[in-house]
Amino acid sequence: MTTLQTLDTPAALIDRARMQHNIERMQQRMDSLGVRFRPHVKTAKCIDVARAQRDAGARGITVSTLKEAEQFFAAGFSDILYAVGIAPSKLPRALALRRAGCDLKLLVDHPDAARALAAFGKQHGEAFEVWIEVDTDGHRSGIRPEDDLLLEVAHILHGGGMQIGGVMTHAGSSYELDTPEALAALAEQERAGCVRAAQRLRDAHLPCQGVSVGSTPTALRAQSLEGVTEVRAGVYVFFDLVMHNVGVCEIRELALSVVTTVIGHQPEKGWAIVDAGWMAMSRDRGTAKQAHDYGYGLVGRLDGTLLDGYQMIGANQEHGIVARAQTGNAAEDDDLRGASDQDIAIRLPIGTKLRIFPNHACATGAQFPDYHVLSADGAIIVWSRFHGW
Amino acid sequence: MTTLQTLDTPAALIDRARMQHNIERMQQRMDSLGVRFRPHVKTAKCIDVARAQRDAGARGITVSTLKEAEQFFAAGFSDILYAVGIAPSKLPRALALRRAGCDLKLLVDHPDAARALAAFGKQHGEAFEVWIEVDTDGHRSGIRPEDDLLLEVAHILHGGGMQIGGVMTHAGSSYELDTPEALAALAEQERAGCVRAAQRLRDAHLPCQGVSVGSTPTALRAQSLEGVTEVRAGVYVFFDLVMHNVGVCEIRELALSVVTTVIGHQPEKGWAIVDAGWMAMSRDRGTAKQAHDYGYGLVGRLDGTLLDGYQMIGANQEHGIVARAQTGNAAEDDDLRGASDQDIAIRLPIGTKLRIFPNHACATGAQFPDYHVLSADGAIIVWSRFHGW
Numbered sequence A, B: 001m002t003t004l005q006t007l008d009t010p011a012a013l014i015d016r017a018r019m020q021h022n023i024e025r026m027q028q029r030m031d032s033l034g035v036r037f038r039p040h041v042k043t044a045k046c047i048d049v050a051r052a053q054r055d056a057g058a059r060g061i062t063v064s065t066l067k068e069a070e071q072f073f074a075a076g077f078s079d080i081l082y083a084v085g086i087a088p089s090k091l092p093r094a095l096a097l098r099r100a101g102c103d104l105k106l107l108v109d110h111p112d113a114a115r116a117l118a119a120f121g122k123q124h125g126e127a128f129e130v131w132i133e134v135d136t137d138g139h140r141s142g143i144r145p146e147d148d149l150l151l152e153v154a155h156i157l158h159g160g161g162m163q164i165g166g167v168m169t170h171a172g173s174s175y176e177l178d179t180p181e182a183l184a185a186l187a188e189q190e191r192a193g194c195v196r197a198a199q200r201l202r203d204a205h206l207p208c209q210g211v212s213v214g215s216t217p218t219a220l221r222a223q224s225l226e227g228v229t230e231v232r233a234g235v236y237v238f239f240d241l242v243m244h245n246v247g248v249c250e251i252r253e254l255a256l257s258v259v260t261t262v263i264g265h266q267p268e269k270g271w272a273i274v275d276a277g278w279m280a281m282s283r284d285r286g287t288a289k290q291a292h293d294y295g296y297g298l299v300g301r302l303d304g305t306l307l308d309g310y311q312m313i314g315a316n317q318e319h320g321i322v323a324r325a326q327t328g329n330a331a332e333d334d335d336l337r338g339a340s341d342q343d344i345a346i347r348l349p350i351g352t353k354l355r356i357f358p359n360h361a362c363a364t365g366a367q368f369p370d371y372h373v374l375s376a377d378g379a380i381i382v383w384s385r386f387h388g389w
Helices: A016-033 A047-055 A066-074 A088-099 A111-123 A149-159 A172-176 A180-203 A216-221 A241-246 A361-365 B016-033 B047-055 B066-074 B088-099 B111-123 B149-159 B172-176 B180-203 B216-221 B241-246 B361-365
Strands: A011-015 A061-063 A079-082 A103-108 A129-134 A163-169 A210-213 A256-266 A271-274 A298-300 A306-315 A320-324 A353-357 A370-374 A380-384 B011-015 B061-063 B079-082 B103-108 B129-134 B163-169 B210-213 B256-266 B271-274 B298-300 B306-315 B320-324 B353-357 B370-374 B380-384
Touching (some): A011 A016, A016 A047, A016 A216, A047 A380, A061 A066, A088 A103, A111 A149, A129 A180, A149 A180, A163 A180, A172 A180, A172 A241, A180 A210, A216 A241, B061 B066, B066 B079, B088 B111, B111 B149, B129 B149, B172 B180, B180 B210, B216 B241, B320 B353
Parallel strands (some): A011 A370, A061 A079, A163 A210, B011 B370, B079 B103, B103 B129, B129 B163
Antiparallel strands (some): A298 A306, A306 A320, B011 B256, B256 B353, B298 B353, B370 B380
């Protein structure tokens, strides 16, 4: 039987009890706010994780690629929102999914994309369900609620025989905040903007049943979701150090870590070298510009408790450098500096196994072909994940 | 037939003519310097790429994981240096490779690792070939040439019945330099340090036939490799923007790019949104602390020429932001800012395909299950790559 001690390293470890806690925490919150919850499965890209979310009450899933849609549909998930603006060249794959019975919803935010979609749908006799992306925080994509492009896109879709499923927005700038007040204010801005966009469509006698909002931080800090029909969130299932800095999770809720083995030392520099580099952790340095820069991750013991003060301060492809981090923000540099630690080879001898808690669970998970899933009784099973497009 | 125009995006594209040029450029240089060349296959993790390197004259390969060793051995590569200090728990996998006939060479840089290796080898009747890692630039791992740990490790191995293959070093700090003079000086430091370590072993009547050095920048700038038996380099096969900043390749030598499709715009901000985000490019921002910060990559047309002034200035998981980059170093921020570009939707309409040249080819390639390989006649074939450990 594989155990934490016998696991080949590096390995992506899911603490199943923590994951289940995170799933239930979010679902209970959504239930109490009276909205449907549609998890974003791009974080884990793992059928078993999505099943746990569904079993807890989630309805439908959100995906970021058509490959995710295809894989999850093949595993029995049918209600799927593809939450990235559809490129016209991807319409044949989307059509194939619809024809196979998948309740796939597409997204557009521009008249040109709407026209291409409607023309393709008409040509193939397919009334695609299309959602319109709304920009509520200037973060990335979408049409602002007061912009008349919104009505133009809706008229193109509706007039072209497509079904308008609703409006959706993602307040991705929530990742840049770190107080409950600021997050609650952004959640309200996200809600109000999306509800307003829906109202404008309805006022123009266009159908707009769905109002979909969400990000992990706004979902957890929203005070009211009046007018919203569903919420989306992804990274909450594992949480990570970026979310910890944002202030929506505790260290004890971090469900994903990378198990690694000490393979060497540079005592004068206070370094232990481990066999997890950036290929395992990913190159994500999302905490570099936050209040606490955790390097490439926080270092824990195999039992999941933290080794106080130790971080992965630097990484090459298959080498990580673990050291006591010096204080001070090192955002201008890719790597932090270690503090001298002559006894590190005694404290962390070659062969020692550690768990590194990552900055960004979506990026770290993507580096691995599968997860190792740790149960409360110490048993470890394997859940596969997929990658590519 | 798949062409650049019909390729599903995002896709990792190898320009085969550029790759072949890069392979021949390096091999000719190694031939003229009179050393064997052992490419590091961690960059591409692709059998077809390694075959092209072998066909051009490479002898043996370097790997960064045992999975690479296993995969390349299964494909007919036998002379393999595993260039990461071996964790004791990985010895059974290494033994299985040796027993299957693989000429696998292991690496240590510490008496404890040497003792564990020798004990395991003795227990299983296997005289492992072991190389000793030497630190010639304080970059990461290894024993300094004048440190007596070097002799201690060698005595443990030799006395324990293991074969000492030689000494090896990697001047990884070459990535931080950007003038020919500084690179030539570091290459000489790398050479001299490794040759000195070999000499100390030989003076102590210990075997030390091999002297292995290398990194792409030092390999391309070394003036003399006297005393060196082989050179290792990896990223030269594709090159990337980090190497361009280091000063060892031209833009026209960049053999790897990510093909992407425009899916939207934010004209007020000068943004085109594309369907390659950090999941495709990787989170590597290696140029952020170099002379030229290229964001998440330089933007080219489908024919491989650059769209002057355009970069991928920001990235989310499946969204990239392409814009004219503002000058000025933005290393303190993860994302750059775009310049206003009201005509961007006319210049780059939805559906436009672009090629993004990445910061770091090793990191970008790892995000894809396979490469699409473009020949001079426009035909595209698929080469698979593997990931995981």
